[in-house]
Amino acid sequence: MNILYKLYNVNNLSYKFDNSVIKGDNLDETYELNMKGTAFNINKQNNIAIIKLNILVNSLLNESDDVFRTLSFDYNHVYKINDYESMSDDEIRDFVIKHGLENAMSSVKDVIKRITDIDYQGRMLVDIPEFPLNVTFDS
Template sequence: MNISYKVFNINNLEYKFNPEIPSQETFSETYHFNLNSTTVKVNRPNGVTFIELKIEVKTELGGKQEEFRSLSFDFNYIYKMGDFEKLSDDEIQDFVIKYGFENAISAVKDVIKHITSIDYQPTINIDIPSFPMQKPERMTNTQSD
């Protein structure tokens, strides 16, 4: 089986900054990046699978405890799949997490950079953890006796 990038989309985008906090030409902005949830779904009729990530970024200026900027969105990274007919949904989801998750996270970094370049503030450049990353594990139902 193989996957290849097809398209991404963004939903529920919210970006704002606090104009009450004075910004200077040079300032230190600290960010907090949160990946709130990860979902992998298989769409057999269309021959695709996608990773949905719920992203949240908040920043503060110069160590102040006040929030300066915030950005949140749902990010869908869609892959075209080959030979998926032979595999179960669980096998496909495991494969996409193993081989597609890092691509999706790297794309999130670029999206954040592009979205935050639309105002007069510096862009937010988040650091992506080194690869290979510790990937999220699928939740399974387990019963204990």
């Protein structure tokens, strides 16, 4: 079996600021990246597999608990799948997760940079988790 990146899309995008937490000129931001939910779908009729991630990023100012920026979105990373006819859904899921999740997370990191490039603050540069991950997906 092989997979080929096809596309990604972002839904339910929310990006908010709370300027009231700014105190002084020092804006030392730290970022918290959370995956609120994960799912995996296979559509054999269209030869695609989809990794779905619900992303939440908070930025905290000056080592406090004050949330400065919040970014959340639903992210779908779509792969074209080939040569899967003899494989079960579980085998396809395991293959796509093993060979595609790191690529999807790297793309999420890039999406976060692009979204936060449009405002007057610095871009959010989040770290992706180390791989391999031990993740459970909802079917």
